[in-house]
Amino acid sequence: MNNILNQIGIENYIFLSVLLFCIGVFGVLYRRNAIIVFMSIEIMLNAVNLLFVAFSTYHQDSEGQVFVFFSMAVAAAEVAVGLAILVSVFRNLGSIDIDNLKNLKG
Amino acid sequence: MEKNLALVLLLSPFVGFLFNIFFGKKVSRTVSGAIGTLTVVLSFLLSICFFSQLNQSGKPFEFSVFDWIQVSNFKLDFGILLDQLSLLWLLFVTGIGSLIHLYSISYMHDDENMHKFFAYLNLFVFFMITLVVGSNLLVMFIGWEGVGLCSYLLIGFWYKNQDYNDAAKKAFIMNRVGDLGFLIGMFIIGALFSTLNYAEIKTALAAGNADTALLGVAALCLFIGATGKSAQLPLYTWLPDAMAGPTPVSALIHAATMVTAGIFMVTRMNFVFDLTPDVQNIIAIVGALTALVAASIGLLQNDIKKVLAYSTVSQLGLMFLALGFGAYNVAVFHVITHAFFKACLFLGSGSVIHGLHGEQDMRNMGGLRKAMPITFWTMMISTLAIAGIFPFAGFWSKDEILMVAFEHNKVLYVIASIASIMTAFYMFRLMYLTFFREFRGTEEQKHHLHESPSLITIPLIILAVLAVIGGAINLPGSMWLTHFLEPILGKHEAHALGTHEFMLMGVALVGALVGILWANAKYIKQAFVPKSDAEITGFNKTIYDKYYVDEFYTFLIVKPINGLSNFFRTTLEPALGKVVFSFGSLANGLGTQGKKIQNGNIGLYLFVFVIGVCAIITYLFIAQ
Amino acid sequence: MDVTTILLLLLVGAVATFLAGDKLASKVALVFSLGTLGVSLSLLNQLLQGTDISFVGTWIDNPKVALAFKADGLAMAMVLLTTALTPLIVFSSFGNHFNNSKNFYALVLFMAFAMAGTFLAADGLLYYIFWELALIPIYFIALVWGNGDAEERKKAVLKFFIYTLGGSLFMLIAFAYLYSKAGSFLLEDLYNLDLSAGEESWIFLAFFLAYAIKIPIIPFHTWQAKVYQKAPTVGTMLLSGIMLKMGLYSVIRWQLPIAPHAAKEYMPILIGLSIAGVIYGSIVALRQKDLKKLLAYSSLAHVGLIAAGCYTLTLDGLSGAVAQMIAHGFVIVGLFFVAEIIYRRYETRTITDMGGIRTQTPKFTSMFMILVLASVALPGTYNFVGEFTVLYSLSQANLWFAVLGGTTIILGAYYMLKMFQNVMLGETNAKAFADVTSSEAITLVAIIAFLLFFGLYPKPITDLVEPTLKEILAVINK
Structure with a gap:
């Protein structure tokens, strides 16, 4: 087991991943711009992807990496759809501030 | 041969009924009346034949036409029994029936619906014959209800007058009160003896293993049936009102034949009543x-x-x-x-x-x-x-x-x-x-x-x-x-x-x-x-107004039922409906409260979401 | 040939009707419904000769749902009721004009398909699917083509839809539980299941909710009168003539044999409730002002008696109930058709607006009278056979049940004759009333002929259903 994981240590991957995830969460919570929220979600996703890969190597099991490919593909699709929605929202409302998106108010 | 003749005897008036209902309007009134009369006369003549035959041989004639209703413990066939009692009744039903048909040709000649009148009269005779010749209680019951129907049709023959229609309806319904008694009596007998055939009941009774208490109830129920049809206390009030019908009807149905059905039934079931002295x-x-x-x-x-x-x-x-x-x-x-x-x-x-x-x-x-x-x-x-x-x-x-x-x-x-x-x-x-x-x-x-x-x-x-x-x-x-x-x-x-x-x-x-x-x-x-109606006073008035029995029934039964109907219709039904709707209202209420949470602020949703995730993770840690 | 032919034919018929376009729709529907009747009669013939016409196929592996259609005497009797009434109902509507008639008649046939499927299905989930499927067409028929104020109609129909759907959900839960026990939805497997007393009670109650709402048994009947009133007459006929019988049939086929001990335990309550429905329905019917509502309540009274017969758990009760189901199906369709005939001429359903029709319409009067008499179970009509047998079975359970249930023959005569008098008799009505057209007459005569024939000779139907009922009773009493 002589790879980069050994030199850095699994804990640091976890720390980094948690840090990234938290940044993502706070980004989602505090920013009003939908694109930034979107990017924050991407950060969270990638945080999880990083963790997946790290554990995959740690356990010598390739399944985690397979998952990452999946989630990257899904994320790409999601971005495509999500951005399209945002574009049409912007066209309709002239803004992408999420505070303005209250049409679902019960 | 005899079997066919007996069927002709039974069905002849029915053929008259069919003819008059379907073609009566097309032929002249005299023809319609003549056919109505002749079919009954034919039955009368056949009754005489059977009667003289019975007088010689002394043997009653019984046969089954077809199987009718089947219940678990016995089978009921459409059976015909020509014995002394039924032939006696047949003779005067068809005999007097013929005379009254003859009379009606002249009496009803000016009525535009004369063919219907004869149709109904024929139908009545048919049902009366059915009542009389049946070999079990259920066949009697067909006739029993059938004559009630004809009585209804004939009392209300002049249907433009709603009073007559009321009288007809009253006759039918009061008869049905009795009919319920008849039915219940029949059920008890059926349960006791597993048959409704007269001869078989008699044999079973002769064997002497009947529950007399239950038999008494059965006899009483049958008698209630008889009070309805034969206009006895307390179900007699329909008969005077039934005079609304044309007079030949009053003569045939409400004096000579149908009202004696109750007596026929009690006589027919004499072996039951003999064992129940209390009912007697x-x-x-x-x-x-x-x-x-x-x-x-x-x-x-x-x-x-x-x-x-x-x-x-x-x-x-x-x-x-x-x-x-x-x-x-x-x-x-x-x-x-x-x-x-x-x-x-x-x-x-x-x-x-x-x-x-x-x-x-x-x-x-x-x-x-x-x-x-x-x-x-x-x-x-x-x-x-x-x-x-x-x-x-x-x-x-x-x-x-x-x-x-x-x-x-x-x-x-x-x-x-x-x-x-x-x-x-x-x-x-x-x-x-x-x-x-x-x-x-x-x-x-x-x-x-x-x-x-x-x-x-x-x-x-x-x-x-x-x-x-x-x-x-x-x-x-x-x-x-x-x-x-x-x-x-x-x-x-x-x-x-x-x-x-x-x-x-x-x-x-x-x-x-x-x-x-x-x-x-x-x-x-x-x-x-x-005196004229207004001048009658005192006890005479009470009698003249028939002891107010009708009014009493109206007050005691008709009014309460109608009142109850109104109460159910206007109060209870909507109330029950509200109970069902209250489930809907409950859902609605929950929704009204719930929608306040759904305020459309995405930031808040996300915040709650994150809190939720944290809570779940925390819980999982603690649970471990 | 097996019973799936019937279902396929109805389904194909529905599609063909839809494709035929508005002008031809009613005729295509009639042709297909008559064809189905022919097919079901020939299938009946095969069944009587001992050929097995059931169909069992696989459908879903997990959960294990089979495409099982079991055609025994009882199921065939009910299918025949459906396939015989459907052409009559379609034909009776020839005098009406419907917008978008292709949709309308397609829905009618689709409903017949769903109802026939309900009667035939021998797999719990399949049965449940057909059961719910039947609800969809009638919802649209009543909603789109109904009469009266649109808002009120929407409310009534929606209430009916959610109410019956809600009730059925309990049945679904029961089926899910039964599946977890038996590992299959097949009728035989469910019959053979050993359940504890507590389980049976819950299953029984879940079924009861579904059926009591559908039948309906008081106090679950509140949807009925309004929907009957608001639906177009064709819809009312489908509902009262066939759909109510789905509930009663299911009691016999599913509820009683699956939870027999609970049925025995609750018997007095169930019979009592049913008989209370008889009396209650009759009394409410007395003072109804709307003809269709009056008939709706009379229907409530009659099905109460049928349900009482079912719950006696005796052969007489069950066979009487089946006879009464069939008889009531025909007579109520006839009576609603009579209401429709009057509506076509007078454009009213309020009884006080009628009266004095008899002089103008001798034929119509006679046929109406016979239907009224059949409805009050005069001997000689098939209704009497059913009512007599049911009342007899009640008297075996308890004499008072028969006395109380028997009040229907008095109260029934009261409200029916009163209605007849107010609608038909009295001084000649000033408004002209054309006598029945030949197509109207054909429908009524067919119904009357059926009722009178089997009234005098009920043996064929009795012989058809009795073996099945005996099997079911054997399961109940095992």
């Missing part, structure tokens, strides 16, 4: 009270048909009195003589009404003796018969009833005697008011007074002759009828004619004469004419 007592008491109550109402009625209706109820009461004492043969005897003279009386009254163009109120009659001699004499004979004057038919049969009553129960004997005196009184009151003294109607009516045509008078004459000689079938010496019915009713020891009997006959005769003289004194000597 009830029958006797109900019969006597009905005789008295109806006779007393009859005293003051002014509608000629109403008087006859109450007299019918009263006479039926006397028959039930006899049944209650187990003297079935006596009751049957009175049924037959009563059929003769009461049919004659009704047809006579029809002739009078016909002559006066629809007038039924006796206050507007009088003096018709000269204008309508045949009607007068035939009715007079029948009146003497019903009053119980020697030697007319009614004397013999009524006298036997009184004799039986005297033997068994003195109180009921007194009641029955009083009813008989009243009968003599109100019948002669009817005769005096209608036929004697001056005519009290309008000049125009007087101008048109005439005797009815021969198609009306011939049946009257035949019936009057029978009302004279009808008593011969069971004269105290020969007792032909009693002997004839022995295979069904068992042996009844014949009364030896002693001084005792002669004395009772004398008392009855004197009673009848008292009634007649009383009527004579009041309506001939004092020339009394009943």
Whole structure:
């Protein structure tokens, strides 16, 4: 087991991943711009992807990496759809501030 | 062969019904009437054939036509039984039926729906035959309900008048109250013996392993059925109202045949009633009270048909009195003589009404003796018969009833005697008011007074002759009828004619004469004419208004049911509906509250989401 | 040939009707419904000759749902009721004009398909699917083509839809539980299941909710009158003539044999409730002002008696109930058709606006009268056979049940004759009333002929259903 994981240590991957995830969460919570929220979600996703890969190597099991490919593909699709929605929202409302998106108010 | 003939006997009137319903409108009224009459005459002739055959062989004739209803413990077939009792009934049902059909050809000739009238009459005869010839209770029940239906159709024959329709409806519904009793009685018997066939019930009873308490209930229920059809207390009120129908109907259905169905049924089931003395007592008491109550109402009625209706109820009461004492043969005897003279009386009254163009109120009659001699004499004979004057038919049969009553129960004997005196009184009151003294109607009516045509008078004459000689079938010496019915009713020891009997006959005769003289004194000597409705007061008014029994029933049953219906409809139904809707409202309420959370602030959603995730993770840590 | 032919034919018929276009729709529907009747009659013939016409196929592996259609006497009797009434109902509507008639008649046939499927299905989930499927067409028929104020109609129909759907959900839960126990939805497997008393009670109650709402048994009937009133007459006929019988049939086929002990335990309550429905329905019917509502309540009274018969758990009760189901199906369709005939001429359903029709319409009057008499179970009509047998079975359970249930023959006569009098009799109505057309007459005559024939000779139907009922009773009493 002589790879980069050994030199850095699994804990640091976890720390980094948690840090990234938290940044993502706070980004989602505090920013009003939908694109930034979107990017924050991407950060969270990638945080999880990083963790997946790290554990995959740690356990010598390739399944985690397979998952990452999946989630990257899904994320790409999601971005495509999500951005399209945002574009049409912007066209309709002239803004992408999420505070303005209250049409679902019960 | 015999089987086919019996089916022809049964179905012939039905064919007449079908013809008149489908083609009656296309042929002339006379043809329609003739076909209606001939089909019944055919049944009558066949009845005579079977009767003479039975008289020779003495063997009843029973066969099954097809299987009908099947329940778990027994099978009911559509079976026909021609024995002494059913043939006796057939003879006078089809015989008198033929006469009344004949009479109707003339009586109904001006009615645009005459073909329907004949159709219904034929249908009635068909159902009556079914009732009589059935070999089990269920077939009897078909006829039983069927005659009720025809009664409904014929009472409401002039359907444009809603009062008549009400009367028809009332008759049907009151009959159905009785029918429920019949049904329940049938159920109990079916459960007890696993059969409804008369002969099989009799055999099972003879084996002697019946639960008498339950059998008593069954007998009582059957008797309730009989009170409905035969207009006994407390279900008699429909019969006087049934006079709304055309007069031949009153004669055929509501005097001579259908109303005797109850007596037929009790006689048919005599082996059951013989085992339930308590029920027999009830029958006797109900019969006597009905005789008295109806006779007393009859005293003051002014509608000629109403008087006859109450007299019918009263006479039926006397028959039930006899049944209650187990003297079935006596009751049957009175049924037959009563059929003769009461049919004659009704047809006579029809002739009078016909002559006066629809007038039924006796206050507007009088003096018709000269204008309508045949009607007068035939009715007079029948009146003497019903009053119980020697030697007319009614004397013999009524006298036997009184004799039986005297033997068994003195109180009921007194009641029955009083009813008989009243009968003599109100019948002669009817005769005096209608036929004697001056005519009290309008000049125009007087101008048109005439005797009815021969198609009306011939049946009257035949019936009057029978009302004279009808008593011969069971004269105290020969007792032909009693002997004839022995295979069904068992042996009844014949009364030896002693001084005792002669004395009772004398008392009855004197009673009848008292009634007649009383009527004579009041309506001939004092020339009394009943007052107009508004002037009647006091107890007389109570009687005139029939003791307010109808009002009482309305108050006690009809009103509460209708009130309940209104309450259910306007209050309970919406309330129940609200309960169901309250579930919907609950969901709605939850939604109203819930939607406040859904405020559309995405930031808040996300915040809650993250908190939620944290909470779940924390929980999982703690849980471990 | 097996019973799936019937279902396929109805389904194909529905599609064909839809494709045929508005002009031809009614005729195509009639042709297909008559064809189905022919097919089901020939299938009946095969069944009587001993050929097996059931169909069992696989459908879903997990959960294990089979495409099982079991055609025994009872199911065939009910299918025949459906396939016989459908052409009659379609034909009776020839005098009406419907917008978008292709949709309308397609829905009618689709509903017949769903109902026939319900009667035939021998797999719990399949049965449940058909059961719910039948609800969809009637919802649209009543909603789109109904009469009266649109808002009120929407409310009534929606209530009916959610109410019955809600009730059925309990049945679904029961089926899910039964599946977890038996590992199959097949009828035989469910029959053979051994359940504890507590389980049976819950299952029984879940079924009861579904059926009591559908039948309906009081106090679950509140949807009925309004929907009958608001739906177009064709819809009312489908509902009252066939759909109610789905509930009653299911009681016999599913509820009683699956939870027999609970049925026995609750018997007095169930019979009592049913008989209370008889009396209650009759009394409410007395003072109804709307003809269709009156008939709706009369229907409530009649099905109460049928349900009482089912819950006696005796052969008489069940066979009487089946007879009464069939008889009531025909007579109520006839009576609603009578209401429709009057509506076509007078454009009213309020009884007080009618009266004095008899003089103008001798034929119509006679046929109406016979239907009224059949409805009050006069001997000679098939209704009497059913009512007699049911009342007899009730009298075996307890004499008072028969007395109380028997009040229907008095109260029934009261409200029916009163209605007849107010609608038909009295002084001749000033408004002209054309006598029945030949197509109207054909429908009524067919119904009357059926009722009278089997009234005098009920043996064929009795013989058809009795073996099945005996099998079911054997399961109940095992």
